[in-house]
Amino acid sequence: MKINLPQLFLTLIVSLGLLVLVATSAQAATFSLSPASGSTVTGTFTVTLGLTDLASKQVSGVDVYLNYEPSKLQAVSISHSSGIFTSYPLETIDSTTGKIAIGASASAFSPVTTTGTIATITFKALAASGSTTLRFDYIPATPPTTTDSNITEAGAATDILTQPPTVTYNFGGSTTPPPTTPPVASPGGTPKGGIFEPTLLISLLSFLLLGLGVFVGLI
Numbered sequence: 001m002k003i004n005l006p007q008l009f010l011t012l013i014v015s016l017g018l019l020v021l022v023a024t025s026a027q028a029a030t031f032s033l034s035p036a037s038g039s040t041v042t043g044t045f046t047v048t049l050g051l052t053d054l055a056s057k058q059v060s061g062v063d064v065y066l067n068y069e070p071s072k073l074q075a076v077s078i079s080h081s082s083g084i085f086t087s088y089p090l091e092t093i094d095s096t097t098g099k100i101a102i103g104a105s106a107s108a109f110s111p112v113t114t115t116g117t118i119a120t121i122t123f124k125a126l127a128a129s130g131s132t133t134l135r136f137d138y139i140p141a142t143p144p145t146t147t148d149s150n151i152t153e154a155g156a157a158t159d160i161l162t163q164p165p166t167v168t169y170n171f172g173g174s175t176t177p178p179p180t181t182p183p184v185a186s187p188g189g190t191p192k193g194g195i196f197e198p199t200l201l202i203s204l205l206s207f208l209l210l211g212l213g214v215f216v217g218l219i
Contacts, residue, residue, distance in 0.1 A: 028055035029151045030162045031064065031118070033134060037167035041125055044076065047134070049102070049118045051084065051151070053162070059112040060154035061085070061105035063146075065137035066121075070098040072132040072171075074124040078102065084116035091119070111154035128173025136164040 032050040035041070049064065062085070068075060075093045083104065090103030102119055106112045137148040144150065144159035151161040 028057050028162065029053055029059065029160045031062075031136060031149070031151075031164040033165060033167045035167075035169070037165065037169075039169055040172040041123075041169045042128075042172045044122060044124045047121045047123060049121060050116065051112065051118055052115045054113070054115055057160055058154040059106065059151055059160075060108075060157075061103070061152045062118060063090075063148075063150040063152075064100070064102040064104075064118065065149050066100040066102075067135045067137065068098045068100065068123070069132045070095055072125070072127045072130070073098075074126055075100055076122040076124055078119055078121050080104070080119045082117050083119050084112050084114070085118065086110070088119070106154070125171055127171045129171050131168050131170045133166060133168045135166045138164055 029051065030053050032048075032052045034048040034050065035045075049066070051059065051062065075095065075098075078091045078093065078100065080088045080091070080102075085104035086107045087105045088103070089105070090101055092101045094100075100121060104118060138161070139145050139148045140163065144161075149161060149164060150159045152158070153160045
């Protein structure tokens, strides 16, 4: 049987293209954290959790599991006041293990179609130097698992989360200069630049004038 090489080559190219397209469309969205990795934090600061890289996908909900170091950070609170989802049935902080869990969903008739803020997390720095890391629970498994972070595509119920970022923050401790203490006079003396020296000069001048007056009177 004669093999049509041009047709075989074209078939292979089309097949590879379809595989790439399917792989790309299977997972398309991810999470973001702001400030960016490498930023310096101190005191109480806020981290914005975002949804990004949708690639024209529609999202019905997200599950976020974010790990932090409880010896270096205190997770104070979670706020979704500026969030792009309709409902937030899960918002927990486990200060023992250092895990934040956020579950959010969109309306059944109005999925999320744009990138934006999922929630904001307030942390308090417990260290003045060094660094700390925030890391998502993410298992790139096929089929997707339900025990890690997920982004659910609307209408398909498939996980479209790609590798989320791991960020590292540097601690920037601040120092307060010691208060300035005014000079204190030594017991029994007068501080340099005080009133002792001018008084002595005036007394000597008065004594000389008095002596001069007595001398003139005798003449």
